[in-house]
Amino acid sequence: MAAFARRKAERLARPDPSRKRALDARAAELARLLNARERFCTASSCDGRVIVTDTDGTGIQKKNCTWLFVTHDPCVKSDVMTALEKATGDVVFKFEPFVLHVLCRELQDAQLLAVRSTHCLEVPLSHKGRLMVSEEYIEFLVHVANQKMEENLRRIDRFHKGLELALEAAVPADTLFPEGPEKSHSVYVHRRKRRTAQEHANPSRELEPQDDTESSLDLFAEIMI
Structure with missing residues (x-):
């Protein structure tokens, strides 16, 4: 336990290694x-972003990669077209959703x-500096990416609310079960059983179409092992 606390303190004391700092x-x-809970330590994160990158065509995107454009907000076609003017290699248009890496x-x-x-x-979008798609298609991609950005923000909000509820239910295990980790584990099981019993008592609730464990962030408390 003390080793994790030391590792957490060392990590949180480091300068932010991201491009944004x-x-x-x-x-x-x-x-x-x-990070306010002693059991967790965040390692890296991103709200979600649209990026346009240029690589040398080797297929190794993290090496010899130039960021031509990046935004954490909705974008427009002109943003992408301006970025493409600086392209010399293989350009890729990406939407990357919210990510959070946590040490436990x-x-x-x-x-x-x-x-x-x-x-x-x-x-x-391009190969060896040559644009391989039409401007109309780029406009379509921007539209799709902006839709994904909007959904991404909704998922972050649902995740945040669900995380607060789950931590409120589970984190007190530190004080309720000081005997050892095998005891603290039981709090997750008991909370899960209680929640399942409540759902059985109220079977009228139906999941929305997006409420599946592969694509919905607001169900994370439901997939505790």
């Missing part, structure tokens, strides 16, 4: 929420945060 606003709120003290803490979502977009 600061947390994105929404990710910062979630980082503060988790114990396995059951990680299980509480077991969330998965697929909400990406990645499309090649």
Whole structure:
């Protein structure tokens, strides 16, 4: 336990290694929420972004990669076209959704945060400096990416609310069960059973179409192992 506390303190004391040198606003709120608990330590995060990158065509995008454009807000076609004017290699248009990497003290803490979502977009636009798609298609991609950005923000809000509820239910295990980690694990099981019993008592609630464990962030408390 002490080793995790030391590692957390060392990590949080480091300068931000991102290009921005600061947390994105929404990710910062979630980082503060988790880092206030001794069982969690955030490692890296991003609110979600649209980026246009240029590579040398080797297929290794993280090496020899130039960022031509990046935004954490909705974009317009002219943003992409301006970026393409600077392209010399293989350009890719991407939408990357919210991501949050968290170090957890114990396995059951990680299980509480077991969330998965697929909400990406990645499309090649040019090859060796030559544009391979029409401007009309680029405008369509921008529209799709902006829709994904809007949905991404809704998911962050749902995740934040759900995380607050789950932490309120689970984190008191530190004081309720001081005997050892096997005791603290039981709080997750008991909370899950109680929630299941409540749902059985109220079977009228139906999941919305997006409420599946692969694509919805507001169900993370439901997929505790």
